[in-house]
Amino acid sequence: MSKAVRLADIAEKLNVSTVTVSKALSGQKGVSDEMREKIKELARELGYQPPAKMKLPKDGKGYNIGVIISERYLDQQESFYWKMYQEVATGAMSKECFTMLEILNHQNEQEKTMPKLLLEDKVDGLIIIGLLKEDYLAVLRENIKVPLVCLDFYDRRHECDSVITDNYYGMYKLTDYLFEMGHTKIGYVGTLLYTGSITDRYFGYCKALLEHGQRVREDWVLEDRNRETGYRGEGFLFQLPQEMPTAFACNCDITAGMLTEILRKKGYRVPEDISIVGYDNYLSPGICSLGITTYEVDIKEMAHEAIRKLIKRMTGQAGKQGISIVEGHILLKESVKSPAHM
Numbered sequence: 001m002s003k004a005v006r007l008a009d010i011a012e013k014l015n016v017s018t019v020t021v022s023k024a025l026s027g028q029k030g031v032s033d034e035m036r037e038k039i040k041e042l043a044r045e046l047g048y049q050p051p052a053k054m055k056l057p058k059d060g061k062g063y064n065i066g067v068i069i070s071e072r073y074l075d076q077q078e079s080f081y082w083k084m085y086q087e088v089a090t091g092a093m094s095k096e097c098f099t100m101l102e103i104l105n106h107q108n109e110q111e112k113t114m115p116k117l118l119l120e121d122k123v124d125g126l127i128i129i130g131l132l133k134e135d136y137l138a139v140l141r142e143n144i145k146v147p148l149v150c151l152d153f154y155d156r157r158h159e160c161d162s163v164i165t166d167n168y169y170g171m172y173k174l175t176d177y178l179f180e181m182g183h184t185k186i187g188y189v190g191t192l193l194y195t196g197s198i199t200d201r202y203f204g205y206c207k208a209l210l211e212h213g214q215r216v217r218e219d220w221v222l223e224d225r226n227r228e229t230g231y232r233g234e235g236f237l238f239q240l241p242q243e244m245p246t247a248f249a250c251n252c253d254i255t256a257g258m259l260t261e262i263l264r265k266k267g268y269r270v271p272e273d274i275s276i277v278g279y280d281n282y283l284s285p286g287i288c289s290l291g292i293t294t295y296e297v298d299i300k301e302m303a304h305e306a307i308r309k310l311i312k313r314m315t316g317q318a319g320k321q322g323i324s325i326v327e328g329h330i331l332l333k334e335s336v337k338s339p340a341h342m
Contacts, residue, residue, distance in 0.1 A: 190251030257288030291333030
């Protein structure tokens with residue numbers, strides 16, 4: 001049996017991208033008439049056959065669900081998203097659907113190359129886990145032909161279905177807890193505007209400070225990663241202030257764990273000298289031995305809500321697109337104590 005001709009085979013022979021081939025064969029704009037005819041002619045010569053889609057039942061059973069995650073979220077310290085993907089796969093299986101994962105590499109994102117899952121027409125719906133670059137999202141939205149759900153972020157430039165945790169009130173509750181424990185000098189750790197969740201959590205921190213009559217000190221708002229690359233592994237330098245607060249609210253547990261170890265190396269005791277809170281209730285092994293007081297994200301419910309939303313769209317059910325917020329809860333561990341002067 002001869003091997004099926006792929007879009008990539010046509011693209012390679014004409015020295016164009018698979019996106020161009022896909023647009024030409026599907027009648028989309030963005031391809032010259034001359035190139036469109038060349039692509040169609042070569043497709044006929046090679047015997048290209050577009051994938052045939054089965055007629056699927058209206059209850060959503062049997063759908064193929066694509067999942068895309070950027071590789072920058074899947075380094076050794078970012079297994080949080082692997083865990084989220086596993087919950088998505090489990091949730092899809094419970095609905096008798098199938099998942100197909102594609103890791104989007106840095107070059108694909110920079111060059112705005114569409115995922116193969118979409119180019120080769122393999123999926124009936126798509127879930128994106130973790131924020132992608134805005135210009136890439138814009139191109140994706142222009143070309144996507146299947147329902148889309150954003151998981152753990154929202155697309156601020158386009159109206160679409162999203163599922164997020166309670167970033168704002170979760171961090172507000174954590175910071176308020178620090179005040180209840182007697183802290184009034186509280187810093188925030190997270191690179192603002194790198195992701196929506198980091199920034200939303202910062203504003204929850206600001207709300208708690210405002211309610212307790214405290215102002216935000218710029219020198220107590222610390223970056224936790226390289227703004228351009230997102231790198232925050234071994235060797236990243238936290239720019240600690242000259243005058244230290246008595247507590248830090250960190251945008252995630254990984255950052256909280258890394259900061260804890262940095263403070264210990266500099267001679268601070270955690271939590272006796274400085275208290276730490278994180279977010280997510282996920283800490284990769286080996287980062288920190290201390291139990292971090294945190295806001296636990298309900299990953300399972302978020303994943304299942306994303307599946308429910310996507311199935312509704314794939315089965316043609318009407319309804320307004322929007323953001324679903326899934327609440328979590330505070331988990332008290334070992335990283336917080338009342339300030340030493342109390």
